Amino acid sequence: MAPNDKIFVESIPPNIDSFLSEDKHFSTKAIHSGxxxxxxxxxxxxxxxxxxxTYEQFAPGxxxxxxxxRSNNPNREILEKSLAALDGGKYGLCFSSGLGAINVIMQLLQSGDHVICIDDVYGGTNRYFKKIASKFNISVTFFDFNNLQNLHKEIKSNTKLIWLECPTNPLMKVVDITAISSTVKLINTKILVIVDNTFLTSYFQKPLALGADIVLYSLSKYMNGHSDVIMGAIVLNNEEVHQELRFLQNATGVIPSPFDCYLVERSLKTLKLRMKEHMENGLKVAKFLESHPLIEEVLHPGLKSHSGYKLALRQWSGCSGMLSFYLKGDLNDSKTFLKNLKYFKTAESLGGFESLAEIPSLMTHMSVPPEMRKTLKITDNLIRLSVGLESVQDLIDDLNKALNAIKN
Ligand SMILES: Cc1ncc(COP(=O)(O)O)c(C=O)c1O
Known part of the structure; x- marks a missing residue:
């Protein structure tokens, strides 16, 4: 493919001031599918x-x-149907974890293939690419997809996957999935665009409708929402890729238990209600933090101050309870802050009904190489919050008290 600096699709100028309207049939699908x-x-x-x-057979075979x-069971089948319906996709496949799903997608590739991954990606995905994919001679370029005009320079004849998160973890960057997918398909229709939709869920963002080929989930987060199941999923429309993934699901054995499938399926019934409340609590917490003198910057795409605000409005129907912020301080201040929180538990993960706080540089993104963390600004004063479903004034009071503890 000849480099051509006109090969990119420009974003439509945003002229709207509210999120997309919600999927009007979401809860009906969540309750009845399968x-x-x-x-x-x-x-x-x-x-x-x-x-x-195992299952008795009428006759051999x-x-x-x-x-x-391992090949299939009723609980997994119901869940896979629900997940597909919620994303507006034809096929859903479940795996034993989000990373299990990532691992299986990577098995679609051959030695010598190339992946372009968003630079600010979940630490475990970064580690998989750097430490495991590299062993199988699969190269990965980390790229800032907000510089879309330079994407064609990175796409090579062996590029097979474009790997996106939207918003990114932990910097909450927003990328234009429609523009990226169109740009990539103009260059090579065979390249698959993958969107990790863990932070927003199918209630707030529908990557397939935006032009992506594969939606990826850690169901361990919002989709299950009760912090008691580890599971992953893939949703897609492409029949051929679906057949390959279905084969890999059975052949690699990275599958969830029927009981866990039952739990996630049950949780989907209340996903819309939970996400609406996460959004409301998250925005209130973000606004409180933005007004606090000890906070340098709040990263929440639902705030007008966020660089991705307008793009979020035209791509999403809402925001989750995820946000990050920079404290005015150093690592000790970050630790003091976390230690003085009562309701926000210091823990990895996100998307449960309980509020969590963490320092990405020491926890979820510790496996990202230090020089990459520095370039991305994943510094020791960056705190990530998963705002839960507690009464929001209690959460704000909790944060306020912990911030005051830094001053004293
Ligand atoms: C955005 C994102 N994708 C994927 C994963 C991996 O999922 P799991 O922990 O279910 O393997 C995580 C885990 O934190 C995540 O945050």
């Missing part, structure tokens, strides 16, 4: 949990629906 009681002989309204690892639970 759950018709008539498929069970007992006609139970809530799907039974099928723990059996003639199973009724399922043969062995």
């Amino acid at each position: 759950c018709n009681p008539q498929q069970w002989s007992s006609m139970c309204v809530i799907p039974p949990i099928s723990l059996s690892t 003639e199973p009724k629906l399922y043969d062995y639970s």
